[in-house]
Amino acid sequence: MSSGAIVFLVLVLGVTVLGFAAARWSGGTMNSLEEWALGGRRFGTVVTWFLLGGDLYTAYTFIAVPALAYGAGAIAFFAVPYTTIAYPFAFIVMARFWTLAKQRGYVTTADFVHDRFGSRSLELAVALTGVAATMPYIALQLIGMRSVLLRSGVAPTSESALLFLAIAFVLLAAYTFTSGLRAPAMIAFVKDTLIYITVAAALAIIPAKLGGWSAVFSSAQHALAAAPKPSSIILARPLYFAYSSLAFGSALALFIYPHTITSVLSAKSAAVIRRNCALLPLYSLLLTFIALLGYCALAAGIRVKDANLAIPELFSRFFPSWFAGVAFAAIVIGALVPAAIMAIGAANLFASNILRTFESRMVRPPVETRVARYLALVVLAGAFVLAVFIRPDFSIDFQLLGGAWVLQIFPAVILGMYARRLHPTALLAGWAAGMACGTWMVVASSFKSIFALHAGSGVLAGAAMFYALLVNLAVAAGLSAVLQTRASARFDSICGTEPA
Amino acid sequence: MSRRWWYWLLVIPFAATLLPPIYAREEPALFGFPFFYWYQIGWIVISAGIVYVVYARTRGDRV
Numbered sequence: 001m002s003s004g005a006i007v008f009l010v011l012v013l014g015v016t017v018l019g020f021a022a023a024r025w026s027g028g029t030m031n032s033l034e035e036w037a038l039g040g041r042r043f044g045t046v047v048t049w050f051l052l053g054g055d056l057y058t059a060y061t062f063i064a065v066p067a068l069a070y071g072a073g074a075i076a077f078f079a080v081p082y083t084t085i086a087y088p089f090a091f092i093v094m095a096r097f098w099t100l101a102k103q104r105g106y107v108t109t110a111d112f113v114h115d116r117f118g119s120r121s122l123e124l125a126v127a128l129t130g131v132a133a134t135m136p137y138i139a140l141q142l143i144g145m146r147s148v149l150l151r152s153g154v155a156p157t158s159e160s161a162l163l164f165l166a167i168a169f170v171l172l173a174a175y176t177f178t179s180g181l182r183a184p185a186m187i188a189f190v191k192d193t194l195i196y197i198t199v200a201a202a203l204a205i206i207p208a209k210l211g212g213w214s215a216v217f218s219s220a221q222h223a224l225a226a227a228p229k230p231s232s233i234i235l236a237r238p239l240y241f242a243y244s245s246l247a248f249g250s251a252l253a254l255f256i257y258p259h260t261i262t263s264v265l266s267a268k269s270a271a272v273i274r275r276n277c278a279l280l281p282l283y284s285l286l287l288t289f290i291a292l293l294g295y296c297a298l299a300a301g302i303r304v305k306d307a308n309l310a311i312p313e314l315f316s317r318f319f320p321s322w323f324a325g326v327a328f329a330a331i332v333i334g335a336l337v338p339a340a341i342m343a344i345g346a347a348n349l350f351a352s353n354i355l356r357t358f359e360s361r362m363v364r365p366p367v368e369t370r371v372a373r374y375l376a377l378v379v380l381a382g383a384f385v386l387a388v389f390i391r392p393d394f395s396i397d398f399q400l401l402g403g404a405w406v407l408q409i410f411p412a413v414i415l416g417m418y419a420r421r422l423h424p425t426a427l428l429a430g431w432a433a434g435m436a437c438g439t440w441m442v443v444a445s446s447f448k449s450i451f452a453l454h455a456g457s458g459v460l461a462g463a464a465m466f467y468a469l470l471v472n473l474a475v476a477a478g479l480s481a482v483l484q485t486r487a488s489a490r491f492d493s494i495c496g497t498e499p500a
Numbered sequence: 501m502s503r504r505w506w507y508w509l510l511v512i513p514f515a516a517t518l519l520p521p522i523y524a525r526e527e528p529a530l531f532g533f534p535f536f537y538w539y540q541i542g543w544i545v546i547s548a549g550i551v552y553v554v555y556a557r558t559r560g561d562r563v
Contacts, residue, residue, distance in 0.1 A: 074524075080540040081517035084547045088510035091551055214532030234536050235524040244518040271559070278552035284544045292537075 004325030005154045011194070011329035012168070015187045015336070019175030022182040033107055033369045036180035037348050038266040041102065045275050047185055048267045051341075052276060053283045054188035055263045056083075056254065059335035060137075060144040062195070062290050067307035069294030073224045073231035075239055076291055081247040083284035086254045091277040093414050094255050095270040100417065100494065102270075108345075109261055109413045110353035116416050116494055119424035125431050126409045127353035130258040131379075133402030134346045137257075138383035139395040141335035141342075142169070144308070146387075151312035152328040162388060168336070173380045176340045177373050181266055184340040191337050194330035198315075199286055202293060202327075206318050210299045220295035233295070242450045242461045249466035253407040256414065258345030259338060339380070347375035397447040404438035404449075404465040411476045420491045426479030434472025438464055506557045513547035 034040060043051065061079075068076035097112070106112050109130065114123035142165060149161040175183045210216050217233055224231045235243055254260060267273050290311075297310040300317065304310055315327045351372035386395055412427045441451040441464035451464040516522070523539040530538045 074536065077537070077540065080544065084517050084540075084544050085514050088513050088547060088551055088554075091510060091554065092507065212532055214529070217532065217534055217537075234526055234534060235520050237524075240520040240524065243520050248514075248518055274555050278548050278555055281544050281548035281551075285541065288537075288541055288544065 002321045002325075004321035004323075004328070005152065007322050007325030008152055008154050008329045008332075011190075011326070012332055015190050015333050016171045016175065018186050018190065019171070019179060019183040019340075022175070022186040023179040025179075025182045025186060033348070033352070033372055036369050036373060037107055037262065037344050039181040039185055041266060042268050043185065043266050043272070044268055045272050045279070048263070048272050048276050049279050050188040050192050051181075051185045051266065052260075052263045052280060054184065054191050054334070054337035055259055055341050056280070057283045057287055057334075058137075058141060058144075058338040059148075059331045060140040061287065062331060062334060063144045063147060063308050063311060064140075065287060065291045066294030066297070066311050069291045070297050070310040071227075071307040072229075073220075073233055074235040075231070075243060076294065077235075077288070078243045078246045078250070079291060080284065080288050081244065082250045082254075083287060084281065085247065086251040087277040087281055089251055090255050091274055093417065094264050094277075095273045096417055097261075097413075098264060098267060098270045098273050101265050104494065107265065108258065108348050108352055109256060109409065110349055113409075113412050113416065114353070116490060117412070117422075117424035117427070118490060119428070122412060122424045122428050122431075123353050125428060126412055127349040129405050129409050129431075129435070130349050131346045131354070133399075133406040134258050134342050135379070135383055135386060136395045136398035136402050137259075138339050138342045138346075138380065139387035140399050141339045142384065142387035143392045143395060145332050145335045147306070147308045148312050148328045148331045151309060151316060152325065154328075165388065166384075168332070169380065169384050172336050172340060173343075173377050176343055176376050176380070180373075181262065181341065181344055184337045184344075185266070187333060187340075188337050191330065191333040194326060195334060196286065198327040198330045199289055201319070201323065202296075202315070203289055206293070206296050206300075206314070209318065210296060216292075216295050216299045219299035223298040238461060242463060245463040245466040246449060249407055249463045249469065250403070252410055252414075252469070253403060253465065256409055257406055258349055259342040260345075262341055262345040262348065339383070343376040343379045343383075344372075346379045347372045350375045350379070397442075400447055400449055401439060401442050404442055404468055405435055407465045407469050408434035408438065408472050410469060411473060417495055421480055422476065423480040423483040426476045426483055429479055430472040430474075430476030433475045434468045437471045438468030441467060503558050503561060506554050509550050509554050512550060513543060516546075517543050 065076055065079050100106065100112060104115055106115070108127065110123045110127040113126045114120065146161050146165060149164055150156065154164065207213050207216050221233045224233060255264065264273060293311055293314060297314045300314060302310055302313050302317070304313055312328065316324045319327060351368050355371065408431050411422070411430055416422060445451045445464065449463055449465070450461050451467060453460045453462060453467060517540065524536055526534045526536070528535055
């Protein structure tokens with residue numbers, strides 16, 4: 001076995017031990033949903049920074065964004081404005097959501113929706129959307145892990161990679177079950193330290209060996225222009241709207257994914273969330289430089305059929321074996337952290353909003369916690385089946401749809417905190433219209449996130465998720481104006497009269 | 501001046517980063533990075549600074 005493979009195995013085994021040990025962290029008792037799913041709402045600024053960082057910037061992100069830059073050039077960098085504007089936005093809305101959730105005992109977005117609108121069907125719509133968007137996302141973490149395993153020398157054949165994945169996943173499920181959110185919170189420290197070290201080393205070594213950044217950009221430009229589907233390192237005019245609507249839509253969606261909400265609600269105060277909105281952009285810088293590694297792969301002359309292998313290939317070409325082991329471990333651990341949080345987030349929705357309905361959570365029955373813990377295992381098993389037994393393209397397409405879907409709960413979850421005159425039936429109709437429209441657009445453009453909207457004689461290529469949100473908002477606002485709104489007393493008692 | 505006004509600063513990052521016509525160009529380059537890249541990287545840092553300023557100025561507000 002190579003030195004890289006040994007380093008890799010030691011690191012991955014180490015975090016597994018940590019995952020189990022996390023159950024005892026800061027007096028954890030696992031008999032309430034607050035404790036298991038939200039770590040007792042006790043995390044301070046530093047823990048939350050690592051946890052949210054590990055949650056938002058997943059292994060798949062670190063593989064897929066540079067892969068997109070490698071294959072399609074400038075459009076991949078929509079991730080930069082996306083992860084820039086997500087924070088000023090979250091600064092306002094997530095601090096408020098945290099406050100309401102603390103006061104009223106919410107664990108999920110659907111809890112809020114039920115409490116605010118008193119509608120079981122809207123609660124179900126929000127919960128099912130969240131679960132549907134999360135499942136393929138977990139599957140993609142596995143697919144990211146598999147790309148790394150195949151290249152790392154630990155599991156060079158597809159059978160051994162499958163075996164390794166299965167073992168890693170059983171262990172992941174076991175410590176998620178025993179430790180809840182404390183497991184990924186503790187592992188996130190290791191994950192992010194390794195990722196920062198890897199990227200710092202990559203940036204110190206790779207561009208210099210390729211003749212500096214200026215040479216990297218010009219060879220990337222050359223390679224992109226010569227590709228069968230030519231693109232460029234500078235965004236082309238027809239893509240302007242696609243770029244900004246993708247960034248805007250993704251930023252609005254980022255914080256309403258179940259796994260993000262889970263991490264946000266585990267903070268001990270709204271101020272922790274606000275401080276983190278100023279600190280988390282460090283990860284956005286990291287992501288930008290990782291995306292630029294896609295150009296380094298082009299400049300280094302790496303030619304792979306599957307673009308997801310570009311970064312693992314780059315690492316094994318430029319790093320000594322043992323350090324490539326560190327880098328690959330960083331990516332695999334980077335997949336385990338969000339996978340655990342996603343499983344917890346989806347299990348919360350199942351246990352609290354799908355199998356039963358939200359009741360006053362101030363007295364939360366222990367039976368619900370037991371159900372949620374088993375459901376986390378079911379969710380992980382489902383994602384494993386999705387990743388392994390169904391072709392990877394399916395998960396990628398499904399996840400793309402999931403992104404368009406999850407944005408459709410935005411009016412109920414986010415606008416619901418601010419707008420008094422929203423009617424639950426109108427929101428449900430808007431949601432249905434947005435879901436239908438988003439699904440049709442993504443499918444019609446053969447599973448691309450960009451849809452070419454033909455309006456009159458012109459064509460405007462924009463993000464399908466964004467167009468679907470506009471349809472959703474138009475329906476929800478129009479119907480709310482028509483239907484008599486009786487829910488405003490409810491709004492006043494929950495959200496108060498003073499906006500943030 | 502009311503503290504509420506500080507929140508309006510949070511609009512600036514949206515305006516600066518969601519309009520590609522401002523920055524989708526090669527020149528002027530900086531340290532080998534085309535304008536398209538260093539402009540956007542710069543805004544990650546500026547936006548974080550803006551969020552921090554708003555946080556510091558509105559500390560203790562009801563949210």
